Amino acid sequence: MKVILANPRGFCAGVYMAVDVVDQILALCPDEPIYVYHEIVHNKHVVRRFEERGVTFVDRIDEVPSDSIVVFSAHGISPEVRRAARERRLTAIDATCPLVTKVHMEAIRYARDGYQILLIGHSGHDEVVGTVGEAPDAIQVVESPADVHNLRIHNPNRLVYLTQTTLSLDDAEVIIRALRHAFPNIKSPPSDDICYATTNRQTAVRCIAPDCDLVLVVGSRNSSNSVRLTEIAEAAGTPAHLLDDMSELRAEWFEHVETVLITSGASAPEDLVREILAELIARYDAVVQQYDVYDERIEFGLPQSLKELMRERGVDPSGRTITLDHSSGIVDWLNERGGAVEPVRITISAPARVGS
Ligand code: SF4
Numbered sequence: 259m260k261v262i263l264a265n266p267r268g269f270c271a272g273v274y275m276a277v278d279v280v281d282q283i284l285a286l287c288p289d290e291p292i293y294v295y296h297e298i299v300h301n302k303h304v305v306r307r308f309e310e311r312g313v314t315f316v317d318r319i320d321e322v323p324s325d326s327i328v329v330f331s332a333h334g335i336s337p338e339v340r341r342a343a344r345e346r347r348l349t350a351i352d353a354t355c356p357l358v359t360k361v362h363m364e365a366i367r368y369a370r371d372g373y374q375i376l377l378i379g380h381s382g383h384d385e386v387v388g389t390v391g392e393a394p395d396a397i398q399v400v401e402s403p404a405d406v407h408n409l410r411i412h413n414p415n416r417l418v419y420l421t422q423t424t425l426s427l428d429d430a431e432v433i434i435r436a437l438r439h440a441f442p443n444i445k446s447p448p449s450d451d452i453c454y455a456t457t458n459r460q461t462a463v464r465c466i467a468p469d470c471d472l473v474l475v476v477g478s479r480n481s482s483n484s485v486r487l488t489e490i491a492e493a494a495g496t497p498a499h500l501l502d503d504m505s506e507l508r509a510e511w512f513e514h515v516e517t518v519l520i521t522s523g524a525s526a527p528e529d530l531v532r533e534i535l536a537e538l539i540a541r542y543d544a545v546v547q548q549y550d551v552y553d554e555r556i557e558f559g560l561p562q563s564l565k566e567l568m569r570e571r572g573v574d575p576s577g578r579t580i581t582l583d584h585s586s587g588i589v590d591w592l593n594e595r596g597g598a599v600e601p602v603r604i605t606i607s608a609p610a611r612v613g614s
Pocket of ligand 1: 270271272273332355356357358423424453454455456483524
């Protein structure tokens, strides 16, 4: 069996930042309870590991005791949540991904300029709920081309569409086409809202999956970008499974399979990929290659609110950066094993985005 590792895969810059924010708060305030509003990122292992270290995840701000520390997740929040946190005198640390904040800013600006905003995304997803909250009277969510006929439009010349950051590029394109057909003067966002990490992971799967017999996507079922990767593989004609970890591997998936592609969603930790890889090497004597579609080097700084907390606690935040290790380590791990594996980097010429 040959196993191909897609690169890029796994943690994006926004997830590195959000996870590291909670890590750094745990180190800064070891004796205080830490609350996180919503899952910090949509991955059950990341959440469980923090719970084991004493972090409490809540779905309502009134679950957080007054004067406590609360972290807002990478998916962003509505102003109402921010207000509720202020009323409870919470120390709020905002781990919203800057690329989600960018979409919030666009929504605020277009609403202020009198536009109706059509937000392409999944109703009820944390990110969409947060963005809608910025301008609830101006925003309508569009989930599919069928929704276009039910929109309430006052002035078709004062319309703009925005998108959730983790959509499938293809699905979004179909909806945008339907919107343009119905409203030829609709404006597009100043820059793409679907983020670089989503774009690059999807591009990698779209390039490699057609040459494989099976695609494994490591990620949780509530991770939008992980689910999209699975759908993209299936759309390319290759059976695909989304799995949280090695325990979900099924022997029947591998019958008559010679080439397996492994990728992971933007919130899936790399050690879970490594465990699956080790299992496939042990079970099938698999040979491993990594296909580099794009080498990502995006990094976000620590949020201002965390730096302020550091100052309050007597820690100088200047020069402080994300402390998580960005290198995957898997290629080195494969090399160290020697013999049984063949880590080869192959660069595929494909369109990819550096970032926004
Ligand atoms: S997937 Fe994109 S928008 Fe979401 S956290 Fe990662 S970089 Fe930010």
